[in-house]
Amino acid sequence: MPGWLPRPYLTVRSLDSMGVWRGPDGIEVEAIVLNDLPCLRVTRRIGERRVLLAYCMDVREVGEHVDLAELVAT
Secondary structure, three states: OOOOOOOOOOOEEOOOOOOEOOOEEEEEEEEEOOOEEEEEEEEEEEEEEEEEEEEOOOHHHHHOOHHHHHHHHO
C-alpha cells in the first residue's frame, strides 16, 4: 500500500465532473478525492462485486494496472 495513503479512509468523494472510464474485464477508473487528496481509484467489477485494485496518484500509475488505450469515458 502506498505510503501517502491516509489511514483510515474517512473521506472519499467522487469527482462527478471527471466521470468514470471503463475498460475490458470490468475495469473502472474513477477520479476521486481521498482525504482532500485527488487520486484515481482503479477497480474491477466481478459479477455484482467491485474489487479495489489500486489508488493511483497519476495516470502513469494507472497504466501499471490497466492498458490506458482500452479505457473509454462513460
